[in-house]
Structures are given as C-alpha cells and as structure tokens.
Amino acid sequence: MIHAWSVDDVRAAEERAARGLPDDELMQRAAQGLAAVVAARLPADPHTQPLVVALVGGGNNGGDALHALAHLAALVGEPLDLVAVLTGPQAHEAGLAAAREVGVEVHDATTEPGRDAAVEILGLADVVLDGVYGIGGRAGLPDLVAALVDTIAEDAHVVAVDVPSGADPGGEVPTGEGVWADETVTFGGPKPVHVLGTADRCGLLTVVDIGLDLDEVTPAAQRLEHDDLALLWPVPGPQDDKYSRGVLGVVAGGESYTGAPALCVTAAVEAGAGMVRYVGPPGPTALVRQLVPEAVHGAGRVQAWVVGPGLDPAPESWDRLGLDQVAAARRALDGDLPCVVDAGALDLLDGPREHAGARTLLTPHAGELARLISRVDPDVTELTREQVSAEPVRWARRAAQLLRCTVLLKGGTTYVVPPPGSGLPVRAQADAPAWAGTAGSGDVLAGLAGALLAAGLDPLDAGSLAALVHGVAAHDANPGGPVRALAIAQQLPRTVARLLARPEARR
Numbered sequence: 001m002i003h004a005w006s007v008d009d010v011r012a013a014e015e016r017a018a019r020g021l022p023d024d025e026l027m028q029r030a031a032q033g034l035a036a037v038v039a040a041r042l043p044a045d046p047h048t049q050p051l052v053v054a055l056v057g058g059g060n061n062g063g064d065a066l067h068a069l070a071h072l073a074a075l076v077g078e079p080l081d082l083v084a085v086l087t088g089p090q091a092h093e094a095g096l097a098a099a100r101e102v103g104v105e106v107h108d109a110t111t112e113p114g115r116d117a118a119v120e121i122l123g124l125a126d127v128v129l130d131g132v133y134g135i136g137g138r139a140g141l142p143d144l145v146a147a148l149v150d151t152i153a154e155d156a157h158v159v160a161v162d163v164p165s166g167a168d169p170g171g172e173v174p175t176g177e178g179v180w181a182d183e184t185v186t187f188g189g190p191k192p193v194h195v196l197g198t199a200d201r202c203g204l205l206t207v208v209d210i211g212l213d214l215d216e217v218t219p220a221a222q223r224l225e226h227d228d229l230a231l232l233w234p235v236p237g238p239q240d241d242k243y244s245r246g247v248l249g250v251v252a253g254g255e256s257y258t259g260a261p262a263l264c265v266t267a268a269v270e271a272g273a274g275m276v277r278y279v280g281p282p283g284p285t286a287l288v289r290q291l292v293p294e295a296v297h298g299a300g301r302v303q304a305w306v307v308g309p310g311l312d313p314a315p316e317s318w319d320r321l322g323l324d325q326v327a328a329a330r331r332a333l334d335g336d337l338p339c340v341v342d343a344g345a346l347d348l349l350d351g352p353r354e355h356a357g358a359r360t361l362l363t364p365h366a367g368e369l370a371r372l373i374s375r376v377d378p379d380v381t382e383l384t385r386e387q388v389s390a391e392p393v394r395w396a397r398r399a400a401q402l403l404r405c406t407v408l409l410k411g412g413t414t415y416v417v418p419p420p421g422s423g424l425p426v427r428a429q430a431d432a433p434a435w436a437g438t439a440g441s442g443d444v445l446a447g448l449a450g451a452l453l454a455a456g457l458d459p460l461d462a463g464s465l466a467a468l469v470h471g472v473a474a475h476d477a478n479p480g481g482p483v484r485a486l487a488i489a490q491q492l493p494r495t496v497a498r499l500l501a502r503p504e505a506r507r
C-alpha cells in the first residue's frame with residue numbers, strides 16, 4: 001500500500017528530523033537522492049554531451065534543484081551541460097552559490113534576454129528538473145512559468161522535484177495546468193498529490209529517504225497496490241461453508257432494465273460470494289436464472305446487500321412489479337445490514353441510513369453524485385457533473401458527511417472516501433484501462449464490492465479492493481483493447497488467483 005501524508009504532517013516531521021542536524025542537512029540529503037535519479041536518466045550516447053536544465057523557483061524546492069545540479073556535476077564525472085533557469089526574482093542563496101561553483105550556467109527568466117535564452121535551451125534539454133514549486137505550491141501556475149513549461153522539448157525527460165509544479169500538493173484540486181512529469185522524486189514520504197487525482201501527472205514515483213519519521217503519523221491518503229490483495233481478500237479456510245463465506249442479496253433491475261442485475265449477480269458469483277440471492281421481477285429474474293444458475297431467488301437471510309443497479313426508483317407506470325421492487329430496495333436500505341447503494345437506489349436516499357451503525361458504501365459516478373448532493377445538501381442548489389469532476393475528493397467528502405457513510409466515486413481514478421470522524425484516509429485507485437469505462441461496468445463493480453462486504457470487509461477496504469480488482473480484471477480480460485462488462489466479471493476469478501499467487505504477496 002502506498003501511504004501519503006498531509007503537507008502539514010510532512011512539514012512537522014521535517015522539523016522534528018532537522019533538530020540537532022546542520023542547517024541544510026535535509027536539503028542536502030534530498031538533493032543527493034534527486035541527483036542520483038537524474039544521473040541514471042542521462043542519455044548514454046557517447047557523442048553528445050547531455051543537457052540538464054533546472055527550472056528554479058524562489059523557495060526550497062528551487063534550492064533542492066540547484067543543489068542537485070551541483071551534486072550531479074560531482075556524481076557524473078563526464079562532461080555535462082548544466083543550466084539553471086530562475087523563474088522569480090530570488091533564488092535559494094546557498095543552492096545558487098553551490099551551482100555557480102561547479103559552473104552551472106544561470107539565466108534569469110524574469111529579464112527578457114534571460115527568458116529568450118531559457119526558451120531556446122528548454123527546447124534542447126535532455127532532462128528537465130522541475131524545481132519551481134514543491135509542497136509550498138498551489139494549483140495553477142503564473143503566466144511566465146506556464147510559458148516556460150510549454151517550451152520544454154517534447155522528448156525531454158521531465159523529473160518533478162517533490163511535486164509537479166502547478167499541481168495541488170494536497171491532491172484535492174486536480175488541474176490540467178502545469179508540469180506533467182515523466183517521474184517525480186519526493187522526499188521523506190509521498191504526499192496526497194502522488195496518490196490522488198493528479199497522480200497520473202507525477203509519472204514514476206521515487207521516495208528519497210531523508211530521515212523523516214512518519215511511522216506513527218496517520219496517512220491522509222492511500223493507494224492499494226497489487227500485493228495488498230493477498231492481505232485483504234477473503235480466502236476461505238477448511239472450516240468455511242457458503243454461509244460463513246457470506247451471502248449477498250441483490251435488489252437490482254426492473255422490467256425495463258434487465259441486464260444490470262445479470263451483470264451484478266455474475267460479478268458477485270465470480271468474485272467468490274458464498275451465495276447470491278437475487279430479488280427482482282420476472283423479466284430480469286429469467287435472465288439471471290439463465291445466465292447465473294448458481295444464484296438463488298427471492299429475499300432471505302443475507303450478510304450484505306447491493307441495492308440499485310438498473311433499479312427504476314420511480315417506475316413510470318407505477319405498476320405493481322415496479323413498486324414491489326422499490327419496496328424491496330427500501331427494506332434493504334432501512335435494515336441494519338451492510339449495503340452497497342448504487343445507481344437507482346441513490347435516488348431513494350434522503351439522509352443517513354436509519355441504522356446509524358449500518359455499514360454503507362455509496363457507488364455513484366460523477367453525474368449521480370452531483371444529482372445526489374443537489375437533492376440532499378441544503379447549501380447546494382444545483383451541482384453539475386463537471387463541478388464534481390473538477391473537485392472529486394471535495395464532493396465525495398461532502399456526500400460522506402451528509403449521509404454519514406463511505407462514498408466510492410467512480411471514474412478514471414476511483415476515490416473511496418470514509419465517513420467523517422472515522423480517522424481513516426481517503427483511498428484512490430487508478431488501476432483500470434480507459435476501456436473499462438463501458439456500459440454495465442459499474443454494475444460489475446457493485447456486485448464485486450457487495451461480495452466483499454458480505455464476506456465481512458469494511459466499506460473502505462471493500463470499495464478500494466473492488467476498484468483495484470475490477471481495474472486489473474478489465475486489463476487482464478483483453479490487454480490493450482476493448483472489454484465488455486461481462487468479460488470483466490468473468491475475468492475476476494483468474495485475476496484474483498493471479499494476484500493471490502504473487503510471490504511478493506505471499507511473503
């Protein structure tokens with residue numbers, strides 16, 4: 001699991017670590033680690049002299065970059081062209097002195113000649129160090145910096161120092177503006193930006209150990225990795241039977257949506273639920289009978305529910321079958337069992353579930369979350385899908401607060417936000433190929449998450465593990481190409497087996 005700590009916690013840990021050390025010791029450790037990574041990325045061609053350009057801001061992030069240039073000169077030994085481009089009126093004094101000492105060429109981009117030289121040189125760079133803003137940064141870039149970033153050569157290898165400049169270090173405000181790095185070298189421990197929405201702009205992440213002690217500090221964000229599956233997946237033991245492994249009830253579909261329940265039930269069965277009970281009208285029941293002979297039909301004792309895939313919360317004709325299905329959904333929601341609340345059932349929620357202790361996992365996509373918040377938040381009149389996508393963590397948190405439950409917000413990155421006051425971190429998973437964004441894929445995710453809730457996982461683990469496995473299965477089902485939702489569901493057993501068998505995971 002990747003743990004990421006809040007900027008405040010990292011700054012506090014830096015302060016603790018710095019006590020009793022020489023003034024610039026932590027920065028020297030950071031710069032040495034950074035220089036070692038950059039040295040390994042220099043082009044190997046013996047006929048050309050590599051050109052390394054650092055974009056240098058006025059704070060300590062720029063200091064890291066300048067010291068790294070100095071260390072690089074010492075580390076590589078071969079001739080190198082090293083250039084620092086200053087993006088503001090000041091630069092880290094000791095860093096600048098160290099860089100000048102080893103012959104680094106310095107351009108001040110706040111002057112016109114300096115900017116012209118910088119533009120030319122950035123277009124030729126082999127490696128660019130982004131040392132403009134680190135954890136002191138905020139989303140977006142001033143025009144001058146944005147213009148310089150735009151001129152970086154297409155084929156340059158961009159290494160972000162600590163944080164890609166222009167990204168929100170707290171990871172809450174994703175913005176496309178700013179640096180997109182091939183890799184990011186961070187210090188002490190990951191920050192939320194490295195695992196939350198803007199994670200894809202960080203590229204490969206390397207953590208340089210500078211001696212911070214974060215072991216006792218609760219992370220702000222986490223990401224499950226493949227090896228975490230073996231720790232969390234409910235593997236049955238010799239004493240287990242279908243009941244002890246967890247029975248899942250599924251209230252899904254109606255006469256107008258027959259496919260969603262079939263996908264949801266298939267996914268739960270393929271994921272290894274002890275048993276799945278399906279509750280629905282004759283149309284979808286016939287399809288589930290045909291496609292999933294393992295499922296049993298009608299309400300009964302279960303350990304958890306999935307409510308909502310393909311459910312019409314306000315059947316147009318208000319026919320008896322539709323009303324019965326809505327009533328079954330309401331019974332599950334009003335009960336005290338763990339529940340995945342998806343799609344149509346989200347429209348049945350007006351506030352927290354009645355049983356305060358009931359474990360609840362909401363699984364909206366951005367449009368559904370926007371509609372839900374617009375309906376239940378007294379302070380919001382009309383929230384749009386675009387607004388949710390612009391600040392996914394903020395709005396998922398808002399829903400978690402209003403409904404006092406865990407919220408899994410689906411998308412290219414899937415966020416799982418625990419209830420307020422739980423002290424648990426946010427999780428973010430980005431394991432799926434974009435091919436996974438296909439009709440019915442969310443129904444598969446709901447069934448998979450339901451099977452994990454029924455097996456006893458808490459909503460944070462169930463949601464994030466389901467997102468991980470769903471994404472990896474989408475890849476495994478057809479690497480590099482299109483995948484239908486049913487294929488994701490049918491791939492689950494092999495993907496789970498593959499991840500359980502990883503030698504790293506079994507250690």
Ligand SMILES: NC(=O)C1=CN([C@@H]2O[C@H](COP(=O)(O)OP(=O)(O)OC[C@H]3O[C@@H](n4cnc5c(N)ncnc54)[C@H](OP(=O)(O)O)[C@@H]3O)[C@@H](O)[C@H]2O)[C@@H](O)CC1
Pocket residue numbers: 014015018026027028030057058059060061062064132133134135136137138139140141142161162163166187210
């Ligand atoms: N502390 C330690 O022990 C260690 C720290 N280390 C290094 O220090 C880095 C943190 O350095 P830092 O605190 O000096 O802030 P840094 O990120 O350089 O920003 C400087 C200033 O820029 C400004 N600004 C930001 N965003 C902006 C924007 N979008 N547009 C315009 N302006 C913007 C903002 O100034 P403001 O505008 O708020 O006055 C901000 O204060 C850290 O990431 C790591 O690399 C390592 O050496 C290890 C040891």
Ligand SMILES: Nc1ncnc2c1ncn2[C@@H]1O[C@H](COP(=O)(O)OP(=O)(O)O)[C@@H](O)[C@H]1O
Pocket residue numbers: 343365410411412413414432433434435436437438439440441442443444445470
């Ligand atoms: N760009 C993307 N990359 C990867 N996965 C995606 C992308 N867009 C959507 N997904 C995933 O596809 C699924 C779509 O769910 P949903 O919107 O509920 O579809 P449906 O209701 O048709 O089942 C979710 O698991 C979501 O995370």
Ligand SMILES: [K+]
Pocket residue numbers: 061130131132133134160161162163164165
């Ligand atoms: K940076």
